[in-house]
Amino acid sequence: MMNETGRVLSLLLEGKFICQVTDEEAWRFLKSRHSVATIEPHLALLNRSLASTADGEVFFCAYNTLGEAERKVLQQQFQDVATNLVPLVEWLMLVQQASESDIPLTMGAALRLSELQTVIEDTPAYAEQLGKISRYRLFNSASVNLDGQLKQVFKRLTDLGYLYKPNIEKQIYLATGKVEHLYEMIKFIDETESLSLAEQADAAITQGNLL
Numbered sequence: 001m002m003n004e005t006g007r008v009l010s011l012l013l014e015g016k017f018i019c020q021v022t023d024e025e026a027w028r029f030l031k032s033r034h035s036v037a038t039i040e041p042h043l044a045l046l047n048r049s050l051a052s053t054a055d056g057e058v059f060f061c062a063y064n065t066l067g068e069a070e071r072k073v074l075q076q077q078f079q080d081v082a083t084n085l086v087p088l089v090e091w092l093m094l095v096q097q098a099s100e101s102d103i104p105l106t107m108g109a110a111l112r113l114s115e116l117q118t119v120i121e122d123t124p125a126y127a128e129q130l131g132k133i134s135r136y137r138l139f140n141s142a143s144v145n146l147d148g149q150l151k152q153v154f155k156r157l158t159d160l161g162y163l164y165k166p167n168i169e170k171q172i173y174l175a176t177g178k179v180e181h182l183y184e185m186i187k188f189i190d191e192t193e194s195l196s197l198a199e200q201a202d203a204a205i206t207q208g209n210l211l
Helices: 004-013 024-031 033-045 068-083 085-098 113-121 124-134 146-159 177-191 197-207
Strands: 048-052 059-063 110-112 172-175
Touching: 004 024, 004 033, 004 048, 004 059, 024 033, 033 048, 068 085, 068 177, 085 113, 085 124, 085 177, 110 113, 113 124, 113 146, 124 146, 146 172
Parallel strands: none
Antiparallel strands: 048 059, 110 172
16 A cells, blocks of 8 residues: 555655645645655655645646756647637636626635536626636537536636546536646746746746746
8 A cells, every 4th residue: 555655756756736725635744844745855856846835835746957858848838828828818817707706716715516607697798708718628528518618617727637526516616726737837927028028938938937
């Protein structure tokens, strides 16, 4: 049976983002300096190290040194996120507006699908916006009704790791730490908007704190 060290290592090497929402045990493990000291040598053997978001609350795996192969992987990851930025940002804005919140969605915030659906159904502008968002390639919804569109968007966001559904019997979702990582990406892209996508990818890789 795999111990906690092995389990956390596996999650990191699979490219998972570990936060208190998605896996509290693994998150607590990585908040311990002693635990981190036990996994860093194993990661180093695979040219990896432990990285985190700026607030230190979301952990993921990063390369130690970058060869041509590693740069290609990171460039593709960055370009994938950048390509999907518009639908993700539009969805975040829709949720914030429909929730009548003054602040963007943050890690740990709960989204109740039924409540959100009711608000969107009662507001034609929100319904139109959801229809547009659901048709982006990222979500790829073929549904013509609001219920199907919203469920497809939430399913894809859960599959991608931005949302977490703690109870399969309830339509309640929690925003994960990957949302916080997305905000850092958005901030970086905004600060380097004068650069081309390829140049932005190179700059992000050079900084080493986003990927």
